[in-house]
Amino acid sequence: MVLGIESSCDETGVALVHAQASGVPRLEAHALHSQIEMHQAYGGVVPELASRDHIRRVLPLARQVLAEAGRSLADVDVVAYTRGPGLAGALLVGSGVACALAAALGKPVLGVHHLEGHLLSPFLSADPPEFPFVALLVSGGHTQLMRVDAVGNYRILGETIDDAAGEAFDKSAKLMGLGYPGGPALSRLAESGDPAAFKLPRPLLHSGDLDFSFAGLKTAVLTQARKLGDDLEARKADLAASTQAAIVEVLLKKSMTALRETGLRRLVVAGGVGANRELRTRLNAACQTARVRVHYPELHLCTDNGAMIAMAAAMRLQAGHAQADHRYSFDVRPR
Ligand code: KG4
Ligand code: ZN
Numbered sequence: 001m002v003l004g005i006e007s008s009c010d011e012t013g014v015a016l017v018h019a020q021a022s023g024v025p026r027l028e029a030h031a032l033h034s035q036i037e038m039h040q041a042y043g044g045v046v047p048e049l050a051s052r053d054h055i056r057r058v059l060p061l062a063r064q065v066l067a068e069a070g071r072s073l074a075d076v077d078v079v080a081y082t083r084g085p086g087l088a089g090a091l092l093v094g095s096g097v098a099c100a101l102a103a104a105l106g107k108p109v110l111g112v113h114h115l116e117g118h119l120l121s122p123f124l125s126a127d128p129p130e131f132p133f134v135a136l137l138v139s140g141g142h143t144q145l146m147r148v149d150a151v152g153n154y155r156i157l158g159e160t161i162d163d164a165a166g167e168a169f170d171k172s173a174k175l176m177g178l179g180y181p182g183g184p185a186l187s188r189l190a191e192s193g194d195p196a197a198f199k200l201p202r203p204l205l206h207s208g209d210l211d212f213s214f215a216g217l218k219t220a221v222l223t224q225a226r227k228l229g230d231d232l233e234a235r236k237a238d239l240a241a242s243t244q245a246a247i248v249e250v251l252l253k254k255s256m257t258a259l260r261e262t263g264l265r266r267l268v269v270a271g272g273v274g275a276n277r278e279l280r281t282r283l284n285a286a287c288q289t290a291r292v293r294v295h296y297p298e299l300h301l302c303t304d305n306g307a308m309i310a311m312a313a314a315m316r317l318q319a320g321h322a323q324a325d326h327r328y329s330f331d332v333r334p335r
Contacts, residue, residue: 004310034297
C-alpha cells in the first residue's frame with residue numbers, strides 16, 4: 001500500500017495505491033488541492049506562498065484519502081513523494097512530510113521523478129496501455145517524445161530545445177491578457193476563433209528530427225499582438241486559435257513521426273497539455289488513420305496530482321527498479 005504525495009508546484013496531491021505482486025496497481029483514493037485561485041492575483045505561481053499552502057493542506061488531504069479508502073496509517077507500507085523537478089521549497093514540504101510520516105511509522109520512503117509520474121499516469125485509467133509505447137510528455141516545464149519499453153526503461157527520442165509546450169500556451173496567454181493559468185484559458189477562447197486567421201510559425205516542423213522549439217512562436221504571437229494594437233481585443237479569439245493550431249500541429253506531426261520511426265503502434269499522451277481538447281481531437285484522428293492506439297490519463301489526472309506519484313512508486317517497486325529506504329534524507333532535486 002503506497003501513500004503518494006505530490007507538492008512540486010501549485011497543486012497539493014495525496015493518494016493511496018494498492019499494488020499486488022503482479023497486475024496494474026489500483027488507485028484506492030486520492031485528493032487534490034489546487035492553489036490556482038491563490039496565485040491568480042499575482043499572475044503566476046509565487047514559490048513562497050506555494051510552500052506555505054502545501055504545509056497547510058498536505059496532512060488534511062492525507063487524512064481525507066485514508067478515510068475515503070477506509071484505511072489507517074498503519075496500513076501504509078511505503079510513503080512516496082515527488083523528489084523533483086519543481087520548486088525547491090514546495091518539494092521540501094512533500095519530502096519532509098513523507099519522511100516524517102514514514103519515520104513515525106517505521107516504514108520506508110521512496111522519492112519519485114515528477115515526469116515519471118506523468119508518464120505512468122495513463123495506468124490509472126480503466127483501459128491502461130501495454131508496453132512498449134511512444135510517449136508524448138507535454139507539461140508546463142517539459143516537452144519530450146520518449147520510447148517506453150517497460151517501467152524504468154525510457155529513451156528520449158526528442159525534446160524541446162527552449163520553451164515547453166505548456167510554457168508556449170502560458171506565455172502566449174499572458175501577453176494576450178488571459179491571466180494564469182494560461183493554457184486552459186487560451187484553449188477555451190480558441191474555441192470561438194479561426195485557427196487560420198493568423199499565419200504563425202511552426203518551429204522545427206521540417207527539421208527531420210524529433211526536437212521541438214517554441215520560443216520563436218511566443219515572439220511571433222507578441223509581434224502579432226503589437227501589430228493588432230487596439231484591435232487585439234476584437235481579434236483575441238482568432239489569435240488564440242491560431243496559436244493553439246501552431247502548437248498542436250507541431251506536437252501532432254512529431255508524434256506521428258516518432259511512431260513511424262519506432263514502428264510502435266501505441267501512443268501515450270501525458271502532462272498538463274494532454275488535457276487540451278484540440279490536441280486530443282487531432283491526435284485521435286491521425287492515430288485512427290495510422291491504426292495506432294492512443295492512451296490518455298483521465299482528464300482530471302492530466303495535470304499534477306498525487307495519484308500519479310503513488311502509481312509510479314508502486315510500479316517501480318513492483319518492477320524491482322527501486323527500493324524504498326529508511327534513510328529519510330531530505331533530498332529534493334528541483335532541477
Ligand atoms: O503537468 P502540469 O500540471 O504541470 C507541470 O508539470 O508543468 O502542466 C501544466 C501545464 C501548464 O502550462 C498549463 O497551461 C497546461 O499544462 N495546460 C493546458 C491545458 N490544461 C493545462 N494547456 C493547453 N490546454 C489545456 N486544456
Ligand atoms: Zn506536472
